Amino acid sequence: MNHPTDQSFCPVYEAINVLQEKWTLHIIRSLLDGPKGFNELSRAVGGCNPATLAQRVEKLEAINIVSKTIHSTMPPRTSYALTESGQALQKVIEAIDDWGRQYLPEPVAG
Amino acid sequence: MNHPTDQSFCPVYEAINVLQEKWTLHIIRSLLDGPKGFNELSRAVGGCNPATLAQRVEKLEAINIVSKTIHSTMPPRTSYALTESGQALQKVIEAIDDWGRQYLPEPVAG
DNA sequence: CCATATCACTTTGTAATGTAAAGTATTTGA
DNA sequence: TCAAATACTTTACATTACAAAGTGATATGG
Numbered sequence: 001m002n003h004p005t006d007q008s009f010c011p012v013y014e015a016i017n018v019l020q021e022k023w024t025l026h027i028i029r030s031l032l033d034g035p036k037g038f039n040e041l042s043r044a045v046g047g048c049n050p051a052t053l054a055q056r057v058e059k060l061e062a063i064n065i066v067s068k069t070i071h072s073t074m075p076p077r078t079s080y081a082l083t084e085s086g087q088a089l090q091k092v093i094e095a096i097d098d099w100g101r102q103y104l105p106e107p108v109a110g
Numbered sequence: 111m112n113h114p115t116d117q118s119f120c121p122v123y124e125a126i127n128v129l130q131e132k133w134t135l136h137i138i139r140s141l142l143d144g145p146k147g148f149n150e151l152s153r154a155v156g157g158c159n160p161a162t163l164a165q166r167v168e169k170l171e172a173i174n175i176v177s178k179t180i181h182s183t184m185p186p187r188t189s190y191a192l193t194e195s196g197q198a199l200q201k202v203i204e205a206i207d208d209w210g211r212q213y214l215p216e217p218v219a220g
Numbered sequence: 221c222c223a224t225a226t227c228a229c230t231t232t233g234t235a236a237t238g239t240a241a242a243g244t245a246t247t248t249g250a
Numbered sequence: 251t252c253a254a255a256t257a258c259t260t261t262a263c264a265t266t267a268c269a270a271a272g273t274g275a276t277a278t279g280g
Contacts, residue, residue: 046123099195106119132267149226161267162266
């Protein structure tokens with residue numbers, strides 16, 4: 001909803017608003033190595049509770065970053081994958097990866 | 111605190127944890143075009159309330175992404191700038207910028 | 221010379237968001 | 251038949267972010 005004062009639509013600003021939501025980048029990173037089911041994704045993401053994860057993938061589906069495919073309702077079998085837009089975020093994840101390796105200190109072992 | 115199941119320390123994972131916090135990327139982006147005072151930064155970021163902003167820059171200072179310089183206490187004059195580590199995040203912001211321009215639709219007027 | 225603005229925040233109370241824990245309905249494997 | 255897994259939802263609680271107002275001091279304008 002917010003945007004810089006001097007401009008009515010700023011793509012970077014909006015992009016940041018999308019990506020700064022908790023778990024979003026983790027979800028995208030997890031899906032970069034292939035489609036996953038809900039619990040599988042949950043395990044890959046690590047630490048996100050199902051209520052939040054469900055809400056987040058729904059949002060990501062709405063803005064066309066993730067696509068959801070229901071293979072069967074009973075037994076339940078769903079898969080989440082990145083769309084073209086989602087795949088394009090690999091560049092962002094790579095940049096974050098590079099930065100992390102260079103600037104985040106490995107915690108010293110006790 | 112969280113980390114992938116198969117590894118004890120993952121730089122990407124930690125980096126994402128840092129960058130996914132609300133306003134963090136906005137703050138970094140704002141500081142990329144030079145140091146700013148508190149209210150100046152607040153205006154550049156756009157929409158973040160001072161309590162949150164104060165807390166966020168304090169955290170970013172603690173992990174050495176932002177540096178705070180107090181020029182005078184009275185009248186109050188402070189400036190926030192990016193450290194080397196913070197400057198290095200320009201690559202991340204650029205990647206987000208590219209993605210936003212390509213994949214975020216401009217809202218239709220009217 | 222008094223009101224107003226600005227600086228860098230802090231405080232207070234409330235709204236939004238995220239959390240753990242448990243539950244649902246069904247199938248598969250031991 | 252019991253435990254585990256699938257994909258979630260529900261509930262009650264905790265954390266986080268929010269708007270609005272306030273603080274103390276100085277500089278500016280009428």
